Amino acid sequence: MTASKAASDHETDAAKTTSDLSDAANIKYLTVSNATFKKTEGQMLSVKVDGEEHPAVYVHCSFPHTNRSIYLSIRTIENKEIGMIRSLDEFPAETAQFLEEQVSIRYFAPEITRVVSVKEEFGYAYWEAETTAGLCRFTVRGGGGHTKLVTANRLLINDVDGNRFVIPDLTRLTDKEYRMVEMSM
Amino acid sequence: MICDRTTDGKFLDTYLILTGNRLFIATSLDEPAKEKIYKGYAVPSAKTENAQPKQSQPAGWSIESFELAQIESLSIVNLVASGMVVMRAAEERTVGAFTNGEMGRASRFASAFEKLKKQESLEELHLHEEHGHASCPKCGMIYPEEGRQICPKCMKKHAIFGRLLSFAGQYKKSMALIIFFMLLNSGTGLVIPYLQGTVLIDQGLGGNGMFAHQIGLIILLIIGFRTLSLLFGVLYGVINAKMSANIAFDLKSSVFSAMQRLSLSFFQRKQTGQLMTRVNNDATELQYFFVDGMSFFIVNAMNIIGITTILLILDWKLTLLCFLPLPIVVILVRKAFPRLWRLSWRRHRTISRMNAIISDTIRGTRVVKAFGKEQKEMERFHTSNLAYSHADQSFNKFAGTMFPVLNVLTQTGGILIWSFGGWMVMGGDISFGKVLTFVSYMHMLYGPIQFMNNIVSWWSYCMSAAQRIFEIQDSVPDVTEKANAVHLDRMNGDIEVSNIVFGYEPNKAILKQVSMRAKPGQMIGVVGHSGAGKSTLVNIISRLYDVSEGEVRIDGINIKDLSSASLRNNIGIVSQDVYVFSGSIAENIAYANPDCSVEDIIYAAKIAHAHDFIEKLPDGYDTIVGTGGHNLSGGEKQRLSIARAVLHNPRILILDEATASLDTETELQIQAALDSLIKGRTTIAIAHRLSTLRNADFLIVMDNGKVVESGTHEELMTREGAYYGLVKKHDEALKMNEVISA
Numbered sequence: 027m028t029a030s031k032a033a034s035d036h037e038t039d040a041a042k043t044t045s046d047l048s049d050a051a052n053i054k055y056l057t058v059s060n061a062t063f064k065k066t067e068g069q070m071l072s073v074k075v076d077g078e079e080h081p082a083v084y085v086h087c088s089f090p091h092t093n094r095s096i097y098l099s100i101r102t103i104e105n106k107e108i109g110m111i112r113s114l115d116e117f118p119a120e121t122a123q124f125l126e127e128q129v130s131i132r133y134f135a136p137e138i139t140r141v142v143s144v145k146e147e148f149g150y151a152y153w154e155a156e157t158t159a160g161l162c163r164f165t166v167r168g169g170g171g172h173t174k175l176v177t178a179n180r181l182l183i184n185d186v187d188g189n190r191f192v193i194p195d196l197t198r199l200t201d202k203e204y205r206m207v208e209m210s211m
Numbered sequence: 212m213i214c215d216r217t218t219d220g221k222f223l224d225t226y227l228i229l230t231g232n233r234l235f236i237a238t239s240l241d242e243p244a245k246e247k248i249y250k251g252y253a254v255p256s257a258k259t260e261n262a263q264p265k266q267s268q269p270a271g272w273s274i275e276s277f278e279l280a281q282i283e284s285l286s287i288v289n290l291v292a293s294g295m296v297v298m299r300a301a302e303e304r305t306v307g308a309f310t311n312g313e314m315g316r317a318s319r320f321a322s323a324f325e326k327l328k329k330q331e332s333l334e335e336l337h338l339h340e341e342h343g344h345a346s347c348p349k350c351g352m353i354y355p356e357e358g359r360q361i362c363p364k365c366m367k368k369h370a371i372f373g374r375l376l377s378f379a380g381q382y383k384k385s386m387a388l389i390i391f392f393m394l395l396n397s398g399t400g401l402v403i404p405y406l407q408g409t410v411l412i413d414q415g416l417g418g419n420g421m422f423a424h425q426i427g428l429i430i431l432l433i434i435g436f437r438t439l440s441l442l443f444g445v446l447y448g449v450i451n452a453k454m455s456a457n458i459a460f461d462l463k464s465s466v467f468s469a470m471q472r473l474s475l476s477f478f479q480r481k482q483t484g485q486l487m488t489r490v491n492n493d494a495t496e497l498q499y500f501f502v503d504g505m506s507f508f509i510v511n512a513m514n515i516i517g518i519t520t521i522l523l524i525l526d527w528k529l530t531l532l533c534f535l536p537l538p539i540v541v542i543l544v545r546k547a548f549p550r551l552w553r554l555s556w557r558r559h560r561t562i563s564r565m566n567a568i569i570s571d572t573i574r575g576t577r578v579v580k581a582f583g584k585e586q587k588e589m590e591r592f593h594t595s596n597l598a599y600s601h602a603d604q605s606f607n608k609f610a611g612t613m614f615p616v617l618n619v620l621t622q623t624g625g626i627l628i629w630s631f632g633g634w635m636v637m638g639g640d641i642s643f644g645k646v647l648t649f650v651s652y653m654h655m656l657y658g659p660i661q662f663m664n665n666i667v668s669w670w671s672y673c674m675s676a677a678q679r680i681f682e683i684q685d686s687v688p689d690v691t692e693k694a695n696a697v698h699l700d701r702m703n704g705d706i707e708v709s710n711i712v713f714g715y716e717p718n719k720a721i722l723k724q725v726s727m728r729a730k731p732g733q734m735i736g737v738v739g740h741s742g743a744g745k746s747t748l749v750n751i752i753s754r755l756y757d758v759s760e761g762e763v764r765i766d767g768i769n770i771k772d773l774s775s776a777s778l779r780n781n782i783g784i785v786s787q788d789v790y791v792f793s794g795s796i797a798e799n800i801a802y803a804n805p806d807c808s809v810e811d812i813i814y815a816a817k818i819a820h821a822h823d824f825i826e827k828l829p830d831g832y833d834t835i836v837g838t839g840g841h842n843l844s845g846g847e848k849q850r851l852s853i854a855r856a857v858l859h860n861p862r863i864l865i866l867d868e869a870t871a872s873l874d875t876e877t878e879l880q881i882q883a884a885l886d887s888l889i890k891g892r893t894t895i896a897i898a899h900r901l902s903t904l905r906n907a908d909f910l911i912v913m914d915n916g917k918v919v920e921s922g923t924h925e926e927l928m929t930r931e932g933a934y935y936g937l938v939k940k941h942d943e944a945l946k947m948n949e950v951i952s953a
Contacts, residue, residue, distance in 0.1 A: 068304020070297070082297070090291070103288060131308065134293045187311040190291065209553060211560065 056100060056109040058117055065124045073100060073108065080108055085128040091176045094129055095122075135182075135190035136162055141203040144210055151210040153183070157191065164189065166210065173210050181207065225307040227296065227320065234282060234298075234324075236275045236306060285324040287317050296321075371677050379501055385454040386505070392447035393510040399440040401517060404655070406433050408648025409525075417642065451506070458501050462494040466683055474689040475755040496676035504673065508666065511659035518656050525645060532631055533653045536624045537660070540617065544661075547613050554606040561599040568592050621657055625650045690757050696774035702781040702862040703766050704731040704893030706752060711761035713751055721747045723916045724761070729909075734894040736907030738937060743913040745897045749865045752895065753782045765863070783861030785885075787868035789852040793837030796825055799851055803859035811858060819854035820884040821847070846877035853884050864889065866896040878903075901941045910934065 054075075062074045070082045080102060088097035088110075095114040101107050114122040136157035145152045151166045151173070164185040166172050172184045181193040193199065199207065228235040283299040285306075294314050296306040309317055379386060406429060414422040415429045422429055467490055522530040572579055572588045579588055632646035706729040714720040722744045729735045737745045750756055752763055754770050763770045770778060783803075791799055798805075800812050800821075812832065816822040824847055828834045834841045836851075843851070849869065856864065869885060882903065889906070898904050910927060912920040912934045919933050927934035 066304070068298075070305055084288070103286075131295065132290045134290065134308070134310075187314070189293065189311045205553060209556060 054107075054109040056111050061109065063117075063121045063125065065127075071124065071128050075108055083108060084132060085125055087129060087133065090133050091180055091182070094133070095126075098125065098129070135192045136160075138162075138183075138191055138193045141193075141199065141206055144206040146210060150186075153185075153191075155191070162191065164191065173207075175211070181211070227307060233279060234277045234285075236277075237273070279324075279328060282324075282328075284328075285321055287314075287321050371674050371681065374681060375497070375500070375677050379458070379505075382454055382458065382501070385450055386501070389447055389450050389454065389506050390509050392443045392450070393506055394513060396440050396443035396447055397510055397514050397517075399436045399443065401514075401521070401652075401655075402436050403433060403440070404648050404651030405521075406436065408646070408651060409642070409644040412644030412647060413642040414644070417644070455498055455501070459494055459498040462497055462680065463490060466490050466494060466680055469684045469686070472688055473683075473686055475750070493676040493680050496673055497680065500673040500677070504669065507662060511662045514659045515656065515663070518652050522649065522652055525649065526641060529628055529632060529635075529641075529646075529649055533624045533628050533649065535627060536620055540620050540657075541660075543617060543620065547617075551606075551609060551613065554602070554609055558599070558602040558606045561595065561602040565592070565595040565599050568595050624653050628653065690754060692775045693772055697768055697772050697777070698774045699766065699768070699777040699781065702777070704781075704862045705729070705766050706863065706893060706895070707764040707767075708748075708752065709761055709764070711751060711758045711763065713747065713756065713758050713760075720759075721916050722751070722758075725913075725916070725918050726761075727911055727918065727921070729893050729895060731893055732891060733908045734889055734896060734906055736904035736910040737895060737897045737913060738901060738904065738910060738934065739913035741899075744916040745913055746867055748913070749784070749867055749895055749897065752863075753784060753865060754778055781862045782865065783856040783859045783863070784865045784867060785849075785852050785856050785869045785888075786865075789848045791837050791843060791848050791851060793840060794835065795832065796828075796834050796836055796851065797832040799836060800854045800858055802855055807858060812854075815854040815858040816850075818857045818884065818887050819850045820880050821850035821854050824850070846874075846881065849877075849881055850884060853881065853888060857888055862892060864892045864894045866894065866898075868897050868899060901938055912937070 056073070056075060060076055064072045064074070066072050066081070071085065072079065072081045073083050074080070083100050083102055086099040086101055087094050088099060096112065098111040098114070099107055100109055100111065111117070111125070114125060117125070136159040138155045138157050140156040142154040142156065142161075143152075144154075152163070153166060154161070154163045156162075164183075166183055166185050174182055175196075176182045179196045181196055183191040183193070185191070193207065196204065196207070226235075226237040228237065277298075285296065285298045288295045288297050290308075293308060293310050294317055295308045296317065298304055298306045410422050411426070411429050411433070413419070415424065415426045418424055470490070519530070522533070568588075568591055572592070579585060628646060628649050632641065632649060635641050636643050636646060706727075708725060708727045710724050710726055711722055712720055712724060713722040725744070725748060727735065727748075737748065739745055747756075751758055752770075754763075754773075754775070757771065765773065765778075765781075792802065797809070797812050800815055801807050804811075813822065816825055816832075825832055825834070828841070830841075836843055853869070866885065869881070878900070886906065896904060896907065904910065905924075907924070909923060910921065911918050912927070912932075914933060920927055920930065922930070928938065
């Protein structure tokens with residue numbers, strides 16, 4: 027089940043119970059009316075909520091793999107939640123854009139567009155792949171956990187330093203690419 | 212430092228340069244790099260040279276500079292799988308972003324900034340990182356295991372092989388015998404096709420040559436050689452079985468005893484699982500090496516050479532013919548096997564996913580039932596079952612196609628010989644028996660060739676296994692006993708720790724300038740947050756590790772000068788993670804002192820408040836516990852370990868969170884047990900629950916590897932410092948408990 031579906035399910039079939047839950051959870055939602063986001067000169071994000079200014083905030087995704095535009099958590103560097111955004115669609119395009127920028131800074135992971143080669147030797151897989159950030163060559167430790175499916179078709183790859191790479195949709199790979207990737211899954 | 216990526220998801224270098232009073236930020240104005248090579252990826256040198264010219268014409272740099280005084284702080288923000296440098300001047304700003312590989316350097320950069328800001332010297336910071344520690348200097352390959360500088364690619368396999376051979380030295384005789392019998396076995400086997408073909412058909416039936424019309428004799432010869440071959444086979448098998456068991460035994464015990472000799476730090480560096488695998492798998496691997504590998508290699512090589520020679524002598528033209536399909540077979544095997552391997556991997560993956568679901572639902576039955584999700588679980592299982600079924604089918608289909616095809620191909624050699632040989636027989640060039648001989652020999656050839664095909668990877672595996680085993684054998688224990696160590700039969704228990712510094716890894720001190728004193732019979736309490744270095748301190752007092760600086764003296768003697776026997780006999784540890792060995796309860800209590808009387812065991816159990824629960828067990832003190840035995844609860848195990856310590860009767864007792872994992876009631880019982888144990892001994896007790904330390908004569912409070920406070924409970928309470936804070940928090944937690952239970 028994708029997160030967006032989960033979210034919509036959540037809204038419809040649980041409508042009666044949500045009111046109790048949301049009371050109990052007590053989540054502060056940021057909306058256009060109570061929060062103003064601003065991009066600072068230093069390329070940071072600041073937010074003004076109910077008159078209170080938070081100079082440097084970070085955007086955390088609740089569902090970084092399934093849907094990055096819903097349920098964003100706005101947090102300070104001390105990991106204190108200032109509030110959550112239900113959906114970026116609620117905000118004007120400009121605001122949504124710099125929130126998205128912040129998301130892409132935080133969840134930096136080149137998306138692999140073409141797998142050039144995956145070679146395995148002595149417990150390491152050596153990848154060469156074209157990504158959205160250019161051609162990347164990286165090394166992945168073998169044996170479970172470093173290459174894993176996060177949804178049915180989305181593959182997350184962690185290299186030896188913990189850098190992340192993503193194959194957004196395995197079904198879009200060619201057979202030859204899939205064969206190479208499969209052996210290290 | 213280099214920030215190697217930009218915030219919009221491209222790779223572009225930004226250099227941050229820190230000088231005495233300024234910070235420079237140099238941003239390259241180049242186009243974002245098209246390529247990025249991460250750590251561990253060994254690039255062939257030709258490629259790096261090609262990459263150079265691109266970088267030689269930079270489009271210039273935009274340089275910004277800041278006075279250090281203007282910058283309030285510089286911090287590293289951890290993002291998901293990357294990092295960002297954030298500087299706070301008038302307002303916060305992003306300075307640059309970097310990939311995870313730069314994280315270590317970035318945090319050093321930030322701490323260098325701190326130091327400069329505070330006008331401290333940078334000497335302590337090791338700004339020059341050690342290069343080449345993580346990857347092989349020769350080929351650039353990253354070392355498969357951290358902290359082990361062995362590159363499987365560049366490892367000197369011959370040296371290891373030589374060493375392995377020397378290990379096999381004591382089995383020289385058996386090995387020579389095995390090889391001898393194997394050679395005889397295949398030698399006698401080799402005669403048979405000749406007898407069946409050329410001799411039987413051409414000479415016996417054809418009626419010419421020395422065996423003309425002597426069918427009986429020929430048959431007898433065939434039977435004789437078969438029997439001989441069988442006999443040699445049996446002999447070789449028997450000797451082999453004996454030797455293989457012996458070698459495995461020797462290897463395992465040598466690795467196991469080498470491991471026992473090593474210091475604790477070795478075991479903490481390597482995971483236990485890895486060690487177990489090492490002892491077992493590697494020894495097995497090497498057993499194969501000696502038993503199957505070596506002898507089969509020699510025999511197969513001899514077979515190939517022998518058969519080929521015989522064939523060539525018989526008829527070189529036919530020989531070439533029968534080698535004709537061989538390359539095709541080899542190519543096919545090379546092509547098809549990876550695919551087969553891939554399919555079997557896919558099957559393995561699907562089956563493990565299915566097993567995960569099965570074990571999920573069985574272990575989580577209560578949850579499944581409680582939420583009424585049986586139907587959903589069935590669907591979930593169905594999906595994975597289907598996936599497995601598909602994978603299994605495709606594997607079997609492929610295997611079912613490939614092997615017959617291979618078989619047919621192998622037989623084409625025979626068919627070729629039959630056809631050409633038949634043609635030549637008709638022409639009268641060769642005899643029919645010869646053709647028959649040929650075909651039989653050819654079939655004998657394929658096995659050894661298959662074996663040789665796999666030899667390369669097998670060789671690599673063996674040498675890696677050997678390397679790992681030798682590594683254990685070669686490891687030198689960090690903590691060693693001095694040659695003229697002082698032996699103390701009975702210590703008074705006067706412990707003096709002065710200014711010790713210690714870290715598991717260089718540059719990362721866990722203990723910094725720690726000092727403490729325990730007079731004989733005193734109880735010292737050590738408190739502090741987890742990770743403060745409390746356990747490390749007691750590990751050092753019992754000399755499981757050696758200090759980097761400072762010294763620990765017991766009864767005025769540096770523990771490095773004491774014999775390990777006197778330390779072990781006089782220091783007892785009861786720790787949080789109690790370990791119960793497989794065996795009876797009595798054996799477990801008597802672990803430290805196996806020769807003690809039954810009475811002592813019962814006394815010890817009684818003192819440890821374990822006697823009552825043991826008596827309640829149907830098998831009493833004979834109850835088998837540990838792996839596969841009776842399951843003891845946490846509190847029961849803890850009391851066993853206390854009984855163990857009681858029987859050990861040490862002068863110095865170390866209680867490392869002995870009651871931390873227990874519930875309050877059990878803790879009270881154990882506390883009583885501990886109180887009776889503590890009497891008359893120097894005790895160092897570490898505890899989370901401060902109530903456990905109510906009897907302590909003296910308390911030291913540790914934080915971040917340092918002693919921040921020390922004194923009696925009253926002194927520390929009046930000081931209202933760190934201890935006071937801990938007690939306050941502790942009390943609040945207790946009150947919370949009361950509220951909850953009320």
